[in-house]
Amino acid sequence: xxxxxxxxxxxxxxxFAAVGLIAGIILIVTSSDSGTQFRGAILALACAISFGMLxxxxxxxxxxxxxxxxIAALVWGIAGFLVGDFLVWQLxxxxxxxxxxxxxxxxxxxxxxxxxxFAFCGNALLASSLxxxxxxxxxxxxxxxxAWFVFISYNAFIVIGGANSIxxxxxxxxxxxxxxxxxxxxxxxxxxxxxxxxTIGNRKEPRxxxxxxxxxxxxxxxxxxxxxxxxxxxxxxxxxxxxTIFPGVKHWWHAPDGVGFLLSAxxxxxxxxxxxxxxxxxxxxRKLAIAHCLGLCLIYFIWLTPFxxxxxxxxxxxxxxxxxxxxxxxxxxxAGMVNGLTPLADARSKLIADPVIRFFAVAIAxxxxxxxxxxxxxxxxxxxxxxxxxxxSHYTDWTVDSHHLxxxxxxxxxxxxxxxxxxxxxxxREALYSKTLVEWHFWLSVLxxxxxxxxxxxxxxxxxxxxGAQDNNGLLLYQFADxxxxxxxxxxxxxxxxxEFTLGALIMAFNLWMTVxxxxxxxEDDGTAAVGNxxxx
Numbered sequence: 068x069x070x071x072x073x074x075x076x077x078x079x080x081x082x083f084a085a086v087g088l089i090a091g092i093i094l095i096v097t098s099s100d101s102g103t104q105f106r107g108a109i110l111a112l113a114c115a116i117s118f119g120m121l122x123x124x125x126x127x128x129x130x131x132x133x134x135x136x137x138i139a140a141l142v143w144g145i146a147g148f149l150v151g152d153f154l155v156w157q158l159x160x161x162x163x164x165x166x167x168x169x170x171x172x173x174x175x176x177x178x179x180x181x182x183x184x185f186a187f188c189g190n191a192l193l194a195s196s197l198x199x200x201x202x203x204x205x206x207x208x209x210x211x212x213x214a215w216f217v218f219i220s221y222n223a224f225i226v227i228g229g230a231n232s233i234x235x236x237x238x239x240x241x242x243x244x245x246x247x248x249x250x251x252x253x254x255x256x257x258x259x260x261x262x263x264x265x266t267i268g269n270r271k272e273p274r275x276x277x278x279x280x281x282x283x284x285x286x287x288x289x290x291x292x293x294x295x296x297x298x299x300x301x302x303x304x305x306x307x308x309x310x311t312i313f314p315g316v317k318h319w320w321h322a323p324d325g326v327g328f329l330l331s332a333x334x335x336x337x338x339x340x341x342x343x344x345x346x347x348x349x350x351x352x353r354k355l356a357i358a359h360c361l362g363l364c365l366i367y368f369i370w371l372t373p374f375x376x377x378x379x380x381x382x383x384x385x386x387x388x389x390x391x392x393x394x395x396x397x398x399x400x401x402a403g404m405v406n407g408l409t410p411l412a413d414a415r416s417k418l419i420a421d422p423v424i425r426f427f428a429v430a431i432a433x434x435x436x437x438x439x440x441x442x443x444x445x446x447x448x449x450x451x452x453x454x455x456x457x458x459x460s461h462y463t464d465w466t467v468d469s470h471h472l473x474x475x476x477x478x479x480x481x482x483x484x485x486x487x488x489x490x491x492x493x494x495x496r497e498a499l500y501s502k503t504l505v506e507w508h509f510w511l512s513v514l515x516x517x518x519x520x521x522x523x524x525x526x527x528x529x530x531x532x533x534x535g536a537q538d539n540n541g542l543l544l545y546q547f548a549d550x551x552x553x554x555x556x557x558x559x560x561x562x563x564x565x566x567e568f569t570l571g572a573l574i575m576a577f578n579l580w581m582t583v584x585x586x587x588x589x590x591e592d593d594g595t596a597a598v599g600n601x602x603x604x
Contacts, residue, residue: 076210076262080117083254084216088114090247102236106227106248113223120215130201130493132214136194137489139222140187140482141576147182148572152565154179159558169233177232183474184326186225191482192333193218194489196282199340200266203276209265213258220255224248249297256290277356281336284360288328330473332363334481338407341488351409359402366395377457390452463534464554465527472520475568480512483575490579497589500581504574511571518564526557 087110094107157163157172164171200208208214227248263286267275298312343350350356370392377386450456451469460466491499499505533553536544 074210074265076213076258076265079261080210080213080216080258081121083258084114084117087111087220087251087254088118090251094247102231102234105230105234105236109223109227109230110248110251113219117212117216117219120219121212132211132218133194133197133489134493135215136190136197136218137486137493139218140190140194141486141579143182143186143190143225144479144482145569145572145576147179147187148565148569150175150179150182152562152569155558155562155565159555159562168235174232174235178229181225181228181232184329185228186222188329188333188478188482189221189225190218191485192282192285192329192337193221195337195340195485196263196286196333198489198493199276199278199282199336200263203272203279203340204266204269205271206266206269208262209269210258210262213262217255217259217262220251224252224255246297249293253290253294253297256286256293260286260290276340277350277353277360278336278340280357280360281332281339284364285328285333285336288332288364292328328363328367330478331367332360334478335359335403337481337485338403341485342407345484345488348409350406352406355402356406359399359406362395362399362402366392366399377452377454377461386454390454393452459531459535460527463527463530464523465531468520468523468527471523472516475516475520483508483512486575486579490582491586491589494583495589496582496586498582498586500578500586504578508571508574508578511567511574515564515566515568515571519561519568520564522557522560522564526554526561529553529557 091107091109091111091114095104095111098104098107153163154172154175157175168174197208197214263283267279267283339350339356370389451460451466460469487499487505491497530550530553533545533550534543534547538544
């Protein structure tokens with residue numbers, strides 16, 4: 068059997084697939100723990116499927132694996148929306164737990180976060196980054212089998228994590244998949260890194276497209292965080308129970324960086340790739356974009372996330388330094404806002420006529436609102452670093468609201484816009500099946516977000532005020548159960564908003580399916596010519 072492309076990423080992928088296949092079989096045979104055996108079976112199956120891709124005929128452009136990532140993102144995203152909205156209905160009506168272990172809130176909560184962040188967003192970023200490599204570097208991917216290996220391994224990681232959550236096989240927060248599964252993802256991520264930078268190194272274009280700067284930061288940062296944060300010791304060797312090397316404050320110093328760089332750097336790369344193409348206009352400044360990228364690395368990666376550690380064992384000087392440096396994020400948000408709004412301002416007519424570009428506009432407007440109100444909608448930036456604010460918001464729905472707002476108004480619209488662009492381009496269709504359905508999707512999403520995060524914003528403040536209320540003797544006026552009763556109507560409003568947002572996603576899935584099924588094939592694929600815009604290189 069010969070490799071389609073005998074280069075370093077392909078060779079690494081073959082070696083790691085062989086190691087993974089053997090390791091999976093060993094886990095199945097030697098372990099008496101059902102969770103470990105299940106993980107071993109999925110690992111062995113993923114490696115076997117990867118080997119099956121060695122004999123596949125690859126097309127010249129390598130769009131096959133990108134199509135697979137697009138489909139995976141769509142399927143995982145709808146599953147994540149459905150599970151998430153079901154969880155909100157559980158909050159309003161606990162009887163929906165059904166007194167079953169695999170449907171209780173604790174287990175399904177991790178399933179929901181894994182589906183949304185790692186499955187939906189991760190596959191969307193994998194598709195966007197691989198597409199960006201081919202379109203902006205003027206050549207094929209550096210390692211074809213490697214791309215399939217990364218895609219299959221990444222989704223096997225998601226399946227294992229989700230199944231373990233439902234079965235109650237947990238180890239520690241953010242590491243429910245097992246230490247050896249985390250090690251497997253680290254190996255796949257190394258192949259991803261070699262493939263990404265190998266393609267850039269062999270590019271035909273003189274300069275690196277700015278989208279690839281952000282994708283590079285996303286890949287490198289997530290890789291470092293995943294490896295460092297998952298250094299742990301299992302006891303015994305093949306057991307589920309583990310002991311992390313970096314517990315407590317050490318763990319949470321960089322733990323939020325993973326989601327932060329995935330939802331910030333990764334989707335900024337998506338913005339810089341698709342927005343100028345769809346708008347037909349250049350960004351304001353390439354240099355400003357690169358400065359934005361480097362600023363994220365210098366400030367966010369090191370000093371921003373300790374806002375999660377206010378009033379903890381973290382020294383006061385560290386907390387105060389983090390708060391001071393986080394104010395510099397204002398400049399970074401401003402850079403992203405200027406570069407994102409410029410194509411929209413120059414294409415006002417398209418903003419009215421093209422419903423797809425409105426998803427990008429919603430995401431860019433989030434940055435604008437973040438600047439105008441100093442990141443108040445997300446609370447994950449400078450405002451949350453202030454101790455007085457943190458004392459009011461932490462451990463309440465206010466913080467949960469901030470993370471949902473950052474996802475539903477920034478990351479998810481970017482994915483929606485990217486999928487609406489990628490499907491006609493990859494399947495070479497003349498246009499989307501229906502712009503009217505895109506309109507319906509857009510407005511259902513907007514209304515759903517307003518109900519969802521608006522209700523959480525109010526309920527979080529009610530919860531914070533009730534938990535801190537005291538009588539004249541300094542005794543608490545309310546019990547925790549009282550706050551749950553007060554928030555009940557807001558949970559229902561939140562759930563209705565989730566239904567509308569999920570309905571919009573289902574409309575998108577139908578629209579994209581019909582685009583592939585019934586739309587005529589485009590003879591000449593010239594829709595991506597603007598990806599190489601001179602101001603984004």
